Amino acid sequence: MQKLIRISNRLVYLPPYQETDRPILLAVKGDEKTLLIDAGNSSTHARLFLEQLEEYQMRGDWLVLTHWHWDHVFGMREMHMPKICHEETYNKIKELQTLSWEDRDLDKRVKEGTEIPFCANAMKKELGNQRDIVLPLPDLTFHHRMTIHLGGVTCTIEHVGGDHADDSSIIYIPEEKVLFLGDCLYANLYADEWNYTMEKTLQLVDSIEKYDDAEFIFLSHHNAPLTKEEFQLHLQFLKNTALLTGKYKGDGEAIADDMSVQLQRCLNEEELETIGYFVNGYK
Template structure:
């Protein structure tokens, strides 16, 4: 069972679980109010989070949803507090209200290429036979960004987009120099692709934050400042090179080696492939 981890006196997170693709959930605790980040991939996941917070006498006042993917919203019904999201996230959650989650419906969406096979299988494993998912709609929406004052600490919630989900938002805590990036830095999982245009726009927004710790929703440990800057640099370099070399992997890899002054990791080579996929999507 995943257990809450304390980042500081003001912030905690429940680490992700890869067995059924449970994302990271978090709480930012001010002197007056508490903001929770993401609803989890099921009622069980949400309940686990809320029970562990309760054991520490922490109760959420608001919940923010980073984007509309199933694993971030299936636990919504367990949160009896106002929900904040980007207006596009609210629209996407509303669409989920009309979908069926039976095996047959999931398998058909996989065939139609509107859902990945891995997400369909994870939904089956996480929910079991209890597939009656309820999606309360967010009460508060924003267009670009909104700042929440929790008392002694604030949270800047900003829409950043990206290839993974066009409605992606991040949560930045300036007093802590902590950034919760959700899934925004990940590729489009329907065809495992990045595009140069969306990536460069995303990075331009992310570079404005002074970050000491960065949390990605499906990564066990946060990125340090150096690791975070490295990830942004690699994405930015490949996004630029894909435009210059138009998908020539060997030329992109060679130039990236020259810039980094070392050989490339398997993840970096895979990222080049994802950008090449983006040229043909």
């Protein structure tokens, strides 16, 4: 069972759990109010977070969602507080409300190509027989950016999009130098082949690299936050791969060779995989 980790007096988070694709859930405590980030992938997940927060005398006053994917919203019914999200996230949740999550319906959607096996399998494991998912509609939506004042600490939420989900939003907490990226840096998984596109990647990196003050950078399914240096190397790699994808017209081998020369070392498995996703996105 995951245990809350405290990073400062104001910040605690519940680490991810790969087995059922549980993402990180984070709480930001101000002098007046507390903001929770993401609702979790089930009622059980959300309750685990809320119960452990109580041990720290923390209770959420607002919830913000990073994007519409099931693993970030299915715990919403347990979150009895005003919910904030980007307007596209709101529309997507409205669509999710009409779906059934029973095996038969999930399998049917996987066959049709509107659901992916990766998510369907994780859902079955996480939810067991509890497929009665209640998704309340969020209360507040924003278009580009908004700031939440919690008392002594602020959270800036910005819509950044990207290949993973068009509605992806990130949260920056300047006083703590913490940047919460959700899933925005991951590939598009809702496709026949997982992919990154050049245009969206370059646009995304452009939106994110201005947060160069951040010292702790959270990706929802990464165990530990990235350091400033790791984050910058990661952004640089994505940006350069996008540029090389254009230069070599999606030729994976040529991209890898050039990148290897640039970095003056062999590429690791994860980097080669990322290049593969760009090749898929170029096709």
